[in-house]
Structure formats: C-alpha cells, structure tokens
Amino acid sequence: MGKYLLQRVFYMVLTLFLIASLTFFLMKVIPGTPFASQNKLSPAQMEIMKAKYGLDQPVPVQYAKYMGNLLKGDFGTSFQFSNRAVGDLMFQRLGPSAQLGFQAMVLGSVLGIFLGVIAALRQNSWIDYGSTFIAVVGKSIPSFVFAGLLQYYIGVKLGWLPVLFWKGFEYTIMPTIALALFPLAIAARFMRTEMIDVLNSDYITLAKAKGASFFDIAFKHALRNALIPVVTVLGPVFVSLMTGSLVIEKIFAIPGLGEQFVTSITLNDYPVIMGTTILYSAMFVLIILIVDILYGVIDPRIRLSGGKK
C-alpha cells in the first residue's frame, strides 16, 4: 500500500508539471492584452509596462522564471488586482467555493442516491417516475434559471432567506440547493440504473431464494455493489463543484474562485490563469486518488496492491 501510494504521488507531481508547462505555453498563444488601458498607452509606455511584468523577455525565459518561482511556492502577482499575490487570492477564494461545493455535493449525492435506490426498488411505480422526473428536471434546467427562480421567490417574494452574499450559514442555503441539483440528478439516474442491474443479478436471486429480508438484500448486497460506478462518476463532479461554479457564484455574489478563473482568462491575467489551473489540476488528481482508495473500501475485492501479506 505504501509503495503504491508513493508511486501514485510521483505520477501526480509529474502530471501537474506537465499540465503547468502546457498551460503556460498555451496561455502565451491566447490572443489579447493583459493591459486594460492599452488603447491609451503610447508605444514607449507599452514597453515600460511589459518590462514591469517581465513580458518583454522571450517566452522560454519567462517559463523558466515562472517554474523557478513556482518551486518556491510563489504564484506571482495578479495583473488585474494590483498588489495581490495570486497564492493569497486563490486560497482565500477557495474557502467559499469549497464550502459551497462540499455542501452541495453532500446534499446532492445523499438525496440523489436515496432517490435512485427508492426508484430502483419500486421500479415503474409512481415513486420511480417521480424520482426520474426530478432527475431529468435537475439535469436539464440550467442552474442560472433555477438559481434565479430561487432567488426571486424565496429571497425577494417570501423573504425567507438572504438574497445575496456569503456572510453566514443562512446565506449558503439557496446557493447550496441551486448547486446540488446537478449532482443530485446524476447520482439519482446512475444509482437507479446500477441498482436495477444489480437487483437482476444471480446472487440477488440467490439471496432471495435463501430467504434474506428485503432490507438485507437492498442495502447489504445491492447498494454496496451499485455504489462503485456512482463513486467513479461523482469524483470529478465533486472537484468541479469544489472549485466553484461561475454561474452560482455570480448570481449569489459569492467571493469564490469559479467566477475569478473565467474572468482571469478573458482579461489575460496570466499569473491567475496559471495559479488556478495548477490548483484545479492538483485537486483533480487528488480526488482521483481518493476515489481509487474508496473503491477498496466499498468493494473489498478491489485491492490497490498485491493483496494482503
């Protein structure tokens, strides 16, 4: 297990290095200027500004410098926010994004799995149709529509919850619900399909024949096996939720990372683009590792290394 983990960590670092390098060169190809008032700058000023940010150097030199600083943990300084270290900016903004993503993930996957299981157990009943309906609606309504409706009816019309901002738990409820719809839909649909599959397999028939109780069959035998594909699918969904949702963050005015990432690309804020890409990738590879470890927990037949010694 230890050796396996070490190997995995090595590949993770290698992956991150490749992603960082690739992003760096791709980013230099994006057209556009990082200077917001470029139409007012004289050629002399342009040169001075480029020199300030090191953009007057050849790209390989810029790359070497960036990687050198990165090794020291220095992500550079944002172009659009003067004086702001990218590291601080990212980790400060990651907090709200991660909290929101985590809450939405927990709410969405728990409810989704629950709905999926019930639907499978009561296949072709009104419960099944109801849960499928919720899943389809959840998958097909764009989150900005759902978030906008929530905001208007619950926030403005009923006044039950604050309309905007991120200042305490009650502020997180509406964005969490809005964001949870997506993992809920995915979890419910996958869970139902997998569960039905498992319920039709031979060992379930055997269990039934042996007289195992309904709940024993559903939870002890079926649920665990059906969960494996669901976990695979939910892993990456989890990362994308944790790293922030552009739309939800914008609508509820949450100081998160998702909106910032997109803005930094459109503004050619190179250090922020690099920083967030590296952070996202790191989270992705980490989650993939965690998902792999979870397989073993859910299904003892899957072993990470050569089995017990």
Next chain:
Amino acid sequence: MKKSKYSLLLILTLVFSLILTACGGNNDASEGENNDNNENATSDVAQEFSMLDSSAIPTMDSVLAEGSTSFTYIGNVGEGLYRLNQEGKPEPAMVEGEPEINEDKTVFTFKLRDAKWSNGEPVTAHDFVFAWQRAIDPKTASPYGPYMMGGKILNAAKITEAGAAGKPYDLNELGVKAIDDKTLEVTLEKPVVYWEDLFAFPSFYPQNQKFVEEKGDAFASSAENLLYNGPFKMTQWEGTDAEEWVLEKNENYWDADNVKIEKITVNVVKDSGSAVNAFEAGETDMTGLLSSDLVPQYEGDERMMSWLDAAVFYLKLNQKNEALANTNIRKAIAMAFNKEDLANGILNNGSVPANYLVPKEFVNLDGVDFREGNGDMLEYNVEEAKKHWEAGLKELGKTELTIRYLGGDTEASKKIDSYMKNQLETNLEGLTIELESVPFAVRLERDNSMDYDIQMAGWGPDYGNAISFIDLWVTNGGSNRMGYSNPKYDELVKKAQGELATQPEENFKAMQEAERILLEEDAGIAPVYQRGANILINPNLKGLVQYQYGPDYSFKWMSVEGE
C-alpha cells in the same frame, strides 16, 4: 436486523446535518450590519447607506489607477488641487483661492490650504511633487500617469521616452516643484485649456512620501495601508479583490462640516439581475448600472435614476483595408444602419442615436452646447448610402465586398453587432459582413495591431473638453489605430491645442470644424450611439452626484432623509 438497515440512512442524515452546521458555524458573526436606515421617520435618521458595485477595486493607489471603479473610490477618499463640484465642474479643493498664472499660461503657482491627512499630518506641496514624480517614474509603470501627463506637464513625455529606451532620466525635470510647504509650482509644456480638470483628476492626487516609503510593497494593499485626505476614509477593505468595503466620514477633512454621510457599505454584485433582486428585497439602497433588459420594467419608477453618459460608440473603419480606404464606401457604411431603431429597440436603456463624435450635454460655451454649433452628420439615410455604395464599388471596380467586423463577446454587444450586420448587409447590396466576437482584451490587442476592418468601439472622456474626443484621430495618434489621416484635421487639432488654447471661442470653432471634416467630409468613423445609464436608488438618498469623467460618483454631498 431490520432496524440496523434504517440506521444506515439515519447515520447518513445525521452526518449530513452535522457537516452543514459545522460549515455554517464559522462566519455567523457578521450579521445585522446592513440594517436599513429608513424605517424611523424621525429627523435624526442614521446617515448610513449600503450600495452595490459591479466590480472589485483594481487598485486604490491613485498613481496606478486606470479605471472608473478605482477613480470613484479614490475620488471619494482623496482629493487633488481641484475637485469636481455638484455640477461636475472643477473648483479649488486642496488649493486656497485662485492660482497665480504667468502670461503665457504655462506656469501655475498654487497656494495650498491647511489640510490634513487622516493620520493628522499636514498635506504639503511635497506630497504633490512626490506623487506626480512617482506617477511618471518608468519604474512605477503607471498606465494613466504618463497618459495624463504626457505632452501636458513639462518633460513628462521626455522621461517616459528615456525610460522606455533604457536611458537615464531625472524625475526632478518634471514640471512640478515645491517652493515651500504650502506653495506648489506647476509648469506645463504648453497652455492647456482644461487645466482645472487635469488637476482634479485622481492621477494628480497627492501622496505622502514618508507613508508610501514606509509601507513599501504593502502601500495601498488594504485600508490600513492608505492615507486619506478626502471626504471619506476607508475603514474596511482587505485588498484589491475584496468584495466588501466600508467608507466612513473623514473627520480630518477640511470640509468635513459639509459631509453628512457617516458610513457607506459597498458590496460587489456582478450580476445585474441579482443586484435588482437585492434592491427589491431591501438589502441595499443603490445598485450598480442596470443591464438594459432590466431598464424597461422600471420606466417611470421614482427609484430609477437615469442619465446620458458622455460615452460615444462608433465603428472604426480601418483604412488599411483597400475598400475602407475609399471615402464613398465609408460614407455608405456610416449611413446604412438605422440608429434610431438600435437605440430604442435593442439598447432600450436611454441611449440615443449618435450623429456626432463629441457627445451631447458634455461641453458648452457660455451655455451653448457643442452640438448646437455642428448639428447632425452622417444620419441614417438608405438612399444616400446606396448612392455612395454604388459609386464606391465602381471606383474599386468590384461588385461585392467581404468585410470583417470586430465586436465584443458579451450578450449585449453580440445583440448590437448582429443587428449591425443585418442592417449593413440588407441595405448595401453585395456586402458580406463577417462577425468576429472576441473578449475585450483581444479587441484591444487587435486594435493595437490594426488587425480588423470594422471595429465597434467607444470612448469616454478623461476631462471636460471636446479635445478629449477630437484628438483621437490625428495622424498616427496614439488612439487612432485605423489609418485615418487628414492634414486639414491635424492642423485644426494642433491649433486647438496650441495657439487657440487660450481663446475659448476660436478653440470651440476649430474643434467643431475638425469634427465636421472627420464625419461629413471623410466619414473617418461611423458614429452609432451615445450611451444611457440607469441605476436603482432608494428615494431617501439625496445628493448623489454623477460625473462624466474621472470618478463615476461623488458621495460628498449626500444625505439620508426620513420618510
């Protein structure tokens, strides 16, 4: 047995609710900050309000600032030699009385008033010298410092050129000197008609050398790392990407007696619809600019405040393109789209059709608007457009043309651009428009390298003089970037900035004539519209002043009234 299966669900539910409570526990403290102030109808209403802005403050360093959000907050917590008053006109601020001006109007001697920084230290002439030198210093690499000073303050351009070429330069050569603590001498390269506007602009605000140098890199990185000499001071601001900040009255401000507002809380909301929802729910007293789809529903509502911006949008016609180098073709394009329908049907936010370059209600001479002298040019006229189109095609020896059109990638600009494409293609037979929708940063880059045929662009002024628009199109001018060149035009602009700078009437006429040449004779650009702006504001808030250049607003003269 059965019970244990239920317990799995039970445990999941429990864990879930625990996590939720744990997550929420952290930041419950900051509640009840934004109580609305208008509920008690007594005369002693709390002089506080909350407002929304659509972006964070990119910088609070007056020397580095380059956008209206920065200018707005810097303008409310700082002050220059002059300040824009309630009518939007500059008046003495850090300066006591009128300056002494030499005969050829290039040397100004200002007497400073007794004013203090928020830490109690006096504001001196040295603070101005330091800030201006810092703004022009190539090491600072300020975007707006050299832009505002170049060609105006003595030797500013020279220092920038030297810096760019890697040659030595002397900041003391800049035309600003402290004669003593309270006397400032400013030398201009040549007379500037709008000098008061210049000295009211945030790029010319003072900075305390001792404070800036003590703070080093931390200067202007948060509320504590700034000094204030304006009507307000920042008491909460965690840095350039903070999404909430607080302004409070600055008791050390020289004119504090006239500042009624005690506290302003600002939050960033980027989505215009969300801002309106927050306003409707009573969570804020003032929104940022409304996107145009939200404007119609508030038509006639007393809570909506509307005005006409001094920003004009136009098509830049790049004469590097062979077809667009033809005057007839340019005229045809400029007259072939219905501006009225665009303004009323598509923009629908109080924007008006522009048949001009220098906006309406922007500058006047003795009360007569600049526009009244020149009237409308290049109006929508399909018949005329078609005639010019035929003639132009004949001159080029072609029957059809394909032209690239560079536009923005926001929803609003995509709508406008596809309307323009449709209009031009419908009214000009044989014309194919290739739309290219790109982000703002890309458009700037392609403007810089002149990599476009037609470009939808706009301009907002930096000072209250028509020259802010007129000098855009001089041959090889910094913002021209479309290959327009007309010696007659250049001559007039040169005159307006030179020998006529001190004769307001002649100056005005020269600029009007230049505008006429640009539009009527040359169709150098194709004006489209002048932008309207709208916000929602609590009717109990009085005295908000909105500006056409520099800061968007001043809060100095505001107050909250009871119902």
